[in-house]
Amino acid sequence: MRKVYHRPEGLTDTLMRYCPGCGHGIIHRIIAELLVELNIRERTVGIAPVGCSVFADEYFNCDMIQPAHGRGPAVATGLKRANPDLIVFSYQGDGDLAAIGTAEIVHAAARNENFTVIFVNNAIYGMTGGQLAPTTLPNMVSTTTPRGRNTKLAGNPIRVCELLNSLDGPVYINRTSVHTPQWVLKTKKAIKRGFEIQMAKKGFALIEVLSMCPTNWRMSPIESSRWIEEVMSKYYELKLFRDLTKEEK
Amino acid sequence: MRKVYHRPEGLTDTLMRYCPGCGHGIIHRIIAELLVELNIRERTVGIAPVGCSVFADEYFNCDMIQPAHGRGPAVATGLKRANPDLIVFSYQGDGDLAAIGTAEIVHAAARNENFTVIFVNNAIYGMTGGQLAPTTLPNMVSTTTPRGRNTKLAGNPIRVCELLNSLDGPVYINRTSVHTPQWVLKTKKAIKRGFEIQMAKKGFALIEVLSMCPTNWRMSPIESSRWIEEVMSKYYELKLFRDLTKEEK
Amino acid sequence: MPKNRTEVLVDVCKGCGLCVEFCPKKIIRLSDDINSSGYHPAEIIDQEKCIGCGFCYLICPEPAMVIYREER
Amino acid sequence: MPKNRTEVLVDVCKGCGLCVEFCPKKIIRLSDDINSSGYHPAEIIDQEKCIGCGFCYLICPEPAMVIYREER
Amino acid sequence: MSERYLFRGNHAIAEGAMRAGCRFFAGYPITPQNEIPEYFSARMPDYGGVFLQTESEIAAINMLFGASAAGVRAMTTSSSPGISLMQEGISYSCGADLPMVIANVVRGGPGLGNIAPAQSDYFQATRGGGHGDYRTPVLAPNSVQEMFEFPKLAFELAERYRTPVIILADGLLGQMIEPLEYTFDPVDPKTLPKKDYILDGCKGRERRVIRSYDLRPGYLEKLNFERIKKYQKIEAEEVRYETDHLDDAEFVIIAYGTCSRVAKAAVRLARNNGVKMGLLRPITLWPFPKKMIEELTGKTRLFIVVEMSMGQMIEDVELVVKGKAPVRLIPHPGGGIPTAREIWERFQQFREEL
Amino acid sequence: MSERYLFRGNHAIAEGAMRAGCRFFAGYPITPQNEIPEYFSARMPDYGGVFLQTESEIAAINMLFGASAAGVRAMTTSSSPGISLMQEGISYSCGADLPMVIANVVRGGPGLGNIAPAQSDYFQATRGGGHGDYRTPVLAPNSVQEMFEFPKLAFELAERYRTPVIILADGLLGQMIEPLEYTFDPVDPKTLPKKDYILDGCKGRERRVIRSYDLRPGYLEKLNFERIKKYQKIEAEEVRYETDHLDDAEFVIIAYGTCSRVAKAAVRLARNNGVKMGLLRPITLWPFPKKMIEELTGKTRLFIVVEMSMGQMIEDVELVVKGKAPVRLIPHPGGGIPTAREIWERFQQFREEL
Amino acid sequence: MTNEIIIAGFGGQGIISAGMIIAQAGMSEGRYVTFFPSYGAEMRGGTANCSVVVSDEEVASPVVDRPDTLMVMNEPSLIRFEPRVKENGILFFNQTLIKSRPKRKDIKIYPVEANLIAEELGSGRIANMVMLGAFAAVTKTVDLDSLKAAQRVIFKKADEKMHRLNDQALERGYKLING
């Protein structure tokens, strides 16, 4: 008997303190597997955001750094420019990346910095207890839109892939999800592509991953998965927006 | 004999301290004319940026406020939400709006805040003496890209209209220029449309205006005008990107 | 002897039920027991039927699943 | 008497030359004089030919141009 | 006793602000103060005011800049890292003399630190963490009741002196739940005197400009000297503090906020043990109760400063005491909360060493 | 005298930094320090390092966070409003114990203020304008030569103590041009000792983590107490100052940076008039030369603090003098520069009033 | 009289609401009360605890360092908090979920089959109420009736059925002692 699926070496032994059914764990595991499969674990520096996955610095079995809220792309720029031999990934939530960190992600993308961003869109501020995120859907309830997101008052959601796709800089932009095993596999492919592009020194890749937050969505994990399938993925189209390495061919 | 063209009442008597041939003066005058023509001067609050046009608060003959670098859209949001009867315009340069103020403009646009942004793109930091702007063209010389903007190192320019056009929020996005009398007239129409949309409480309008900075481009005013015609307007396409009020019809 | 084996790391599992939902063979359920963290962990009810597809592992956030396949 | 009149506010003008460039009738030039701010201001060399198009006003950043048209 | 309700500190400050006429709130979530924006989001519509969750703390403080210029009572709240991000905006607001209220529900630092209660932003609040010469009044509540009442006081000070006012609380005061009494009637903003500097369109008057700069040589300096006069007036007139058992005290604890609550318990403990201990609790951290401490200095054998920091307020104490009496520190840097027992034990040690 | 070149202060600091082994510069333009990034942009390629004009000061400080974690000597520069925006990042860098150098070419504040030279960011620099308990060494140059030399000193301190170090200059020092001598050989970063905390991939070693938080109860406090020990060590070992005519001085001016230059001229003026005046010039503003001032306190009839602010360093002076000698202030808030004549005249007034 | 109380257990065991019910009951009886929850990062699948002080005089410190009374609902909380109880203090522990036994000899210890009784009543989620009933009976800090009234205030959004169930659980806990 051969162990075909098991906790990858890219994760530490520390048990993850996410809520049951949280998408962060799945995405962590995917990245961890790739660190091993691409043989980059020993030259990778991961960036944990401020958000539920602030604890990512305890979970990934590689060098990790934990910077200020939203500034992952700036820190990644510093790391990578100072030492271009590193493989750098910035793991960020939707509050981190699309609210407070808007300027940093837009400019890192415009500069086509050579690192990989994993953007976890769970349409909510998980860590702080379920407030409105830039990606919270219209009419969706959050603790700061208790009557649902009224876009007239609280504004329209931001679609990050579409936003960054208007720039010249980025090489790769893809939106996937982890709400089913099939999509987990696709997400893995996408993130792999992101890392490969970095390894080939081609530049900036961002993979947006729709991810369940059962706790703050006030749904069971299974309802959360269904909600991504039926609602969230309709609003955030799951597709490859750009792969400039392909166009080059 | 009737005075048909003369310094509009929307400008104060203070002489403007811009360099000879600077586009800011032209754009100021256009706005000032509209304050009078639309009869809104007495209920307008203008926002001067940090940039060469920080002095705009001395020039516009209406209530003015001068906030921190890049934060015009946040201040406009505060003013307008606190007093929706005001007419508010945010006048911003490319450093102000597209560098340090990226997050504020993106989110004000996404929220479809009901004010008007006049975005003066002169592809350079004028006030501070000619450093690279987010909009500086590839290979263009600035004092911080003395060998020309190498996009591999200094990144790719950001096209603000295209960026914001990826959002659901904004009602009106247009890019014009003031390098010829004809374009001055078109710019006036565009800004007028922006104000009208605000007066009709329809929401966010941004008019990007390509503008000469002879001093930092190290060109004569006439060369500057030609450079916009021949080079800059090729990179920054002059067109109406969006007018949702028209689509509604 | 089964072709494949799926093992639940009982104290790692948080009883989220995602594996239960996505197992194509519907051979996983949540146990009545409580693990050391206070959750009802997943358990395999019919190991024989497991096709080793790995869906339960793929969707598991912890991951609390280990899957063995027969060597060929 | 001319149909139109164009007046340069000498001490407002910064001698940028944009009006000179864009006057369709080419009737503006920069003077040899220096104004109070040290610039060579624009001057109209052939008022007769002015068509009152306003281009000089439209392109002037200060604005240092005033244009009169005959009342109809 | 009139009607009382159990209230969380964070809810109390929000309710207190709205009752004080606050009609504009802009803020960004951060623990341990998330219940403030949440409460505002739920209740502000009833008050007919504006609630906005912003893209960042920077946007929040700058929205206040605009809202205050438009004339409304405007407030933001955050916790330590978020307040650091506001320093430029606070400096601008001081430079433009705009009233507003900023509450900092302090947590452990530096950096991301932790989310436990702390007092380590004292320097930042009292010395101005931003650039340039300015001061802001700083109010330090120590109960849910004061969390409710201080926004009103803060707005009054802010408008009287045209200045931002900081409410310096901490995670404990934000999260703690105590009975609350509505001690004042709701303020109707329409009844407040009209401000003569606000931007509401120049109809029928000279246009107005709000700015924080003056590039003409010498002018900014003059302006700043003017502003210093305002600060001197605040120092002369707005000092607030509370005393406990000071009349016959030989030993004086100086503590504010949460620490002052713990200190009160320590004073009880000491008194129960026959020790003449008392407490001075600064309510305004700036202006600091210098005179009171000066008066105490003659008759006090030992000052004990208790702070949830490595020792910041102690500088203000020492600036007054000037070495004329021993001053000892019980520091808790990094989110630790002192206990009455600990203060009592450390006191005994200090006394022995005297 | 060896070869000397006329150098602008802003160019000198950039040249000095690169010669000191700085291989990463990130910054955002702001007057009066624009010549620094401009110089870096022109010369960094020759040194094989990284120059980046960033989207904001916030991005700059956070890029330093990354670059420092990667092990290179990293620097940013700005002026007052930009430095305010960096406060969160500076607090994080202190919390993560990352060495880096931050130069503030101070201008008049608060707010947009003006672009004239000022010293009104003293509190911010020495007390930590960011949140949480931390300190950063602060070096105050007063000549173009020191603008050139201090980056090296700053990097050495930064790495010895794993801390950000601030160089506090002002617009005059940045813009002024003086002869410069290359007083040290260029540092080759490759020859510097390898750091044992940097992130360069975990090959052949345990993985490393750089962070500024610890959410486990009590842990952050322990960590902070550890860091305080480091600060105590710096206070014990890294005080730097310069004296002028102090031996027999009855009157002592305390001034740093530009003010210390003016003060030196005032001392000359006084000496020429037969008055025994001297100057103490703090070079490190934190740690502050407390001991030296203590020593002077016994024999000094009057201290005069000259500051281009409303009086900030004076607090540090008073904390040491403790009322044992009169301390007078000559303040210039808002971009005014004192003159020697002014100091001399104010001194005479002070003396009469004694 | 002052009672300084700590309640601790898993997140989801109703620790916070139990504390608030005591505070509400105390306030309704005209006492001085303060309540302080643990909060934040511990939320994610960790433990929860809170402090309540009920007193006849103004509450000085809201921080309970050494409780007079400790109620623990799960194993880790017993380990963490037992050592802190004051001499002669009182410890209630949830016997259903806690396998080990308290070790202190200098305090009074009350085992409560909180989850067992709650499940009997129909829902493990009201184990906290059972605990509170026992607490009232032993410490007399607040009356049973005050607790009943208080739970209706704290769970104001719950329906009458739930309120009744809570009352039953409070009574069952109370009767464990005064049965």
Add this chain to the structure above:
Amino acid sequence: MTNEIIIAGFGGQGIISAGMIIAQAGMSEGRYVTFFPSYGAEMRGGTANCSVVVSDEEVASPVVDRPDTLMVMNEPSLIRFEPRVKENGILFFNQTLIKSRPKRKDIKIYPVEANLIAEELGSGRIANMVMLGAFAAVTKTVDLDSLKAAQRVIFKKADEKMHRLNDQALERGYKLING
């Protein structure tokens, strides 16, 4: 000996480079020098001025409040700076562009047809050099030759023709005094 100098005029009149040339010349003669330009917002079409100190001892203050020597190139600068000149100080003014006349009686005043002479030499832009020549002749702060050498350092990117022209302008200014 210490000479504290202020030079002032329009932006574009070479004020800053004039100051730097004095500083360079002073340094080359082994003197202590400091130079401080006005900078920044005044750039936009305003005036420019700078301070230079040349001294035999270390320069204490780089801030020139009351100059020993003032050179003004335009009208507004005369108005602004004339009152500041020290008693018995020296004032040079650009007679070509300045219509009014200095008022002080307690200082020495030298009118210099700077622009006129410069235009004669072929370019108004070297009026600053004419001024410097006169300055050297009167004050003897630095030698004419040092100035000539210095302009080649400061304008290192200019061509030989320009350098020659500058030298001529310096000489013409010098000869106005020592002619």
